[in-house]
Amino acid sequence: MTATAVAPGPLVRARPTRTSALTGTGRMLRLMLRRDRWRLLVWAAAVAALYASALGEYVLLGQQGLQARAVLMRTPAMITLAGPGYGLDRYTVGAAVANELVLWMLLALAVLSILEIVRHTRAEEESGRSELLRAGAVGRHAPSVAALALVVLAQAVIAGVSGAVVAAVGGLPAGGSLALTGGVALGALVFAAVALVAAQVSEHARTATGLSLAVLGAAFVARALGDVQADLAVQHGTALSWVSPIAWVQQTRAFVAPRWWPLGLCLAVTAALLVVAAVLGSRRDFGGGLLVPRGGRADAPASLRGSFALAWRQQRGGLAWTTLGLGAMWFATGGVVSSLPKVTSTLLENPVYRAVLGEGDLVRAFLRVIGLYVALGAAAWAAAAALRPRGEEQAGRAEYLLATATSRRRWLGAHLAVALAGGVVVQLTGVLALWAGAALTGVTDPSFGALLALGAVYLPALAVLVALGLALFAWVPRATPLLWALYAWLFVVGVFGDLLHLPDPARGVSPFWWVPDPLLGSVDPARLVGLKVVAVVLMVLAFAGFRRRDVPAA
Incomplete structure (x- = not known):
């Protein structure tokens, strides 16, 4: 029995699969949706319930009760807690929901945006799970883009459901109701972009969350101080008010004298922050942040x-x-x-x-x-x-x-x-x-x-x-x-x-x-x-x- 020698053929080198920075974004989004589907459902139900409960109260109050609330809305304390107040001379259900609910709904949904962005970007890198996913066909920016898409989708659903609730319970025009809740969603997206930038700057999820919430708090303070200093007869806020994205949403004056151009500021600032986040994300090391945390002590003091x-x-x-x-x-x-x-x-x-x-x-x-x-x-x-x-x-x-x-x-x-x-x-x-x-x-x-x-x-x-x-x-x-x-x-x-x-x-x-x-x-x-x-x-x-x-x- 003889063996036949086979001449070796030419060496074929496997070509590496080319991936773009966004490869795997769709799969990452589906994974995030699966992880957070119940969390986001609870958020949507809670926000809709809050709109329904407040609107139910406004409807039951009647015109006399609403005018009593309008008197309180003129006080500096209520301007701080709610906003400048529009349509107070003849306070309606629509004016009440725009004046008294927009601020608090925006704060709540901004917190949701911040938590979701940090959870799926910086927290995943910190835990090491993102590194395992990046070992496959997942682009560098895919987790960030998928997290942003998740927040956009969640805010759109919440805005749609809440707008339907506002129109049904408050007896308000559907178009104006959806515009109001959509404006709140756009304001919340500004802080999602802030969180995305903070996730590139910080090495730890807790720090990124803290930085983002600090920006949200500063926006609230700027809006409050600016509105309190404004002339109550004019009630257009001050230059300090317009520094805050919160004021941009409130200045739409929904159901009183609607003007929607301030929401363009939300879109412009969100886009600018996303560009900054993309540039920073391309320049930093994976798993690290632009701010290097200082080294700790070699041993803990007795108090720790x-x-x-x-x-x-x-x-x-x-x-x-x-x-x-x-x-x-x-x-x-x-x-x-x-x-x-x-x-x-x-x-x-x-x-x-x-x-x-x-x-x-x-x-x-x-x-x-x-x-x-x-x-x-x-x-x-x-x-x-x-x-x-x-x-x-x-x-x-x-x-x-x-x-x-x-x-x-x-x-x-x-x-x-x-x-x-x-x-x-x-x-x-x-x-x-x-x-x-x-x-x-x-x-x-x-x-x-x-x-x-x-x-x-x-x-x-x-x-x-x-x-x-x-x-x-x-x-x-x-x-x-x-x-x-x-x-x-x-x-x-x-x-x-x-x-x-x-x-x-x-x-x-x-x-x-x-x-x-x-x-x-x-x-x-x-x-x-x-x-x-x-x-x-x-x-x-x-x-x-x-x-x-x-x-x-x-």
Whole structure:
């Protein structure tokens, strides 16, 4: 048997597949949509529900109630919290939604844009997942473009759904309603572009988010200071107002004297920021940022050693900004109190305001409602802090930490302590800011002690919310989003419970419903004791459950 030699043929070199900077953008977008479909659905439903609830209130108020609101809209405090105000001489439902809702919807959707952009760009690079994807046929700019497309799609859907709600509930023209919500979406896209630039500058997702939120906060302050300085008879804002993208959306004057050219500024600035982000993204190293973080110490000081120190370091930035932002808002709200006597009779003649504020002293009733809002703001931060252990576990950091000498009890207890202490700080600082704003305008009744008591009685209910979040994390980690469902119910019961005539069993689901009111009646200690007992029981269950289950959860 003989073997036949085969002459080797010419060596054929495989040509590398050519990819552009945008290769794989469509696949990345589909992946992002799959990951965030439920998150974005909740956002869309929440924004639409907020539009519906506010418009329902405006419709029920009637012309008399709306004119009472118009009087308050002329005060500096309300200009700071809402905007310059248009059409106040004959306040309509359309003018109310444009004047009072646009600012807050824009802030909410701007936060959504920032979080989504950073989540799918800088956070993915920081975790290392983006590097694995880039090893395939994925272009350099594909993740950024896909993230931007995701935000554009989400904002378009939210604008469409919200516009339909505004037209249906408020009885407003469909074209104007869609134009209003579309303008809010365009304003939010400016901050998406800001976040994309910040993601190129910073090496860490948390820093990129902080920079973007700082720009949003500066835009709010510039708009507020500019509008307050404006001539109320003209109400076109000032040069400082026009520095802010928020003012560009408000200056469209929807449903009053519409002019849509200011939205062109949103498009122009967004396009310019996207060009900047593309240039910066082409020049930096993958995984790195243009700003190189300074090196840390070789060893940690005593103040940074231990579970509590670590939990505090992780939460302190968010606590500081939350306290500062909410405190400024409650301070401005306190400035409205001095204007209430001018519209007392008008407000109490309206059945909607009478249902919400009740009979009697209007100032005390108003502060009682605002005190609930202060508590809801503190509860939102405390709930997020209580769910921080879940994020640490999902990121894989908890598993490494618990492999050391740190016990589960100490680690979970540290997060519990930070969540409770931070909630107390946000709550009591908010009450102090509310009192200071009212006192600055000459309102001294109720006293600081009475408002401090109002803030203190909500603390046991806040502890119940935190303890429930930790219990869900310990026993059923996948069910932790239920804490936010309960938070939404807290808001519905607290704000619309009387208006909707909800039965007591439905209200009783909210721990805030059991809180007594020290401003309008005597405090029932039994309710406070009951809330404390529930909080302690939930905490015990949380520690027992976390000790038994696997980390990470299956």
